[in-house]
Each structure stands twice: as C-alpha cells, then as structure tokens.
C-alpha cells in the first residue's frame with residue numbers, strides 16, 4: 241500500500257498568515273502543497289496563479305502539487321515553475337490534447353496526474369495509464385472550497401484502485417480532492433486513495449494547524465490499518 245501523504249490546499253490558507261502556515265507545514269513534514277489554478281472558463285472561478293507558484297517555490301522546499309483547472313492546459317503549462325519532485329494535474333475534461341499536456345509535464349521531470357471530475361467514468365483514464373504517475377479523483381466538482389463530497393465518491397475510489405491493480409498499475413497514486421475531512425479521509429484511504437488534498441474541511445479549518453495536521457495523520461493511519 242502506497243504510504244498516505246498530505247497536500248494542503250493553499251487556496252484555503254489565510255493569506256495574512258501564509259509564511260507562518262508554510263513554516264508549520266515544513267516543520268510537520270507535509271509532503272506537497274496543493275495549488276489550485278483556475279481560469280474562470282473550465283471552472284466558474286479564479287484562484288492562484290503562476291506568479292504565486294514562482295514566489296512560493298522560491299521560499300519553500302516542499303514540492304508543489306499543481307491542480308490546473310484550465311482549458312487547453314497544453315498551451316499554458318509553460319508559465320508555471322515545476323520540475324522533478326512536483327506533481328502537475330490536468331483535467332481529462334479540459335482538452336482533447338490530454339496526452340500532449342501529460343507529455344510536457346513528464347518532459348519537465350515532474351509527475352503527471354490525470355484529473356477526473358465526479359461525472360467522468362473512472363475508465364476514462366485507461367488510455368493514459370503509461371503516461372501518468374497517478375489520478376486526481378475529484379470528490380467535489382472543482383472550483384470552490386467548502387463543498388460537500390459528491391455521493392458515490394468512495395465507490396469511485398474503490399473502482400479506480402481496482403482498475404489500476406487489474407492493469408498492473410498498482411504503483412500509480414490516487415489523489416482525492418474535495419471535502420476531505422477527518423471522518424471521510426480514513427474511508428477514502430480504505431477505498432484506495434493515498435494522496436489527500438486537505439482544506440477547509442480539515443487542517444485549514446478551525447483549530448491549531450499543528451494539532452489539525454497530527455489529527456489528520458492519526459485518522460489516516462487508523463484508516464489504513466483496516
């Protein structure tokens with residue numbers, strides 16, 4: 241089983257405390273920083289941009305986990321700073337040139353992830369299994385924090401993990417994004433997820449960040465033991 245890793249969604253972080261938040265994440269061994277990028281077309285919202293990513297990358301050694309919720313990502317990847325150790329996800333629904341976008345990410349030495357929305361069948365990833373390091377399975381419709389998990393998401397995680405195993409791709413990651421709270425995270429873990437985007441529903445919600453991170457680590461460890 242792939243060890244569980246945490247990727248805090250920085251769109252949910254208090255911008256007036258960002259330095260302190262990043263320092264806490266460095267001190268607690270957070271594995272990735274999830275950066276939601278939106279173009280207002282693929283999703284009806286705007287969010288973090290390329291300059292934010294560049295400044296962040298210059299200040300922290302925590303790898304980036306870029307989530308591109310943009311149309312034609314193959315034409316926009318060039319403005320982002322990513323390389324070895326980083327993940328970059330592009331949406332299956334966002335372009336007919338998915339393979340091109342994934343190849344560009346691989347070419348830069350980063351890990352390509354294929355993101356699928358809650359209404360996209362999990363077998364849509366089949367043609368891309370050799371081109372990716374994992375799948376970003378959206379458990380909410382992308383674009384906004386603070387949503388509730390789409391019903392049926394746990395079953396989709398289970399189905400996706402089974403599909404990867406059956407195709408000899410058990411090493412591929414399953415990242416889950418949306419309403420990952422302390423109750424749902426262990427269930428998602430048991431269903432086969434290993435990379436958890438955590439935002440307002442858990443560690444970047446109410447409470448002390450260090451304590452929240454420890455609580456998420458604990459519930460994920462308990463969930464994984466089943």
Ligand code: DX5
Nearest residue numbers: 249383385386419439440441
């Ligand atoms: C949704 C975003 C996520 C996430 C935020 O488009 O990609 O970052 O939903 O976390 P929650 O759902 O906990 O507010």
Ligand code: ZN
Nearest residue numbers: 276307417437
């Ligand atoms: Zn995201």
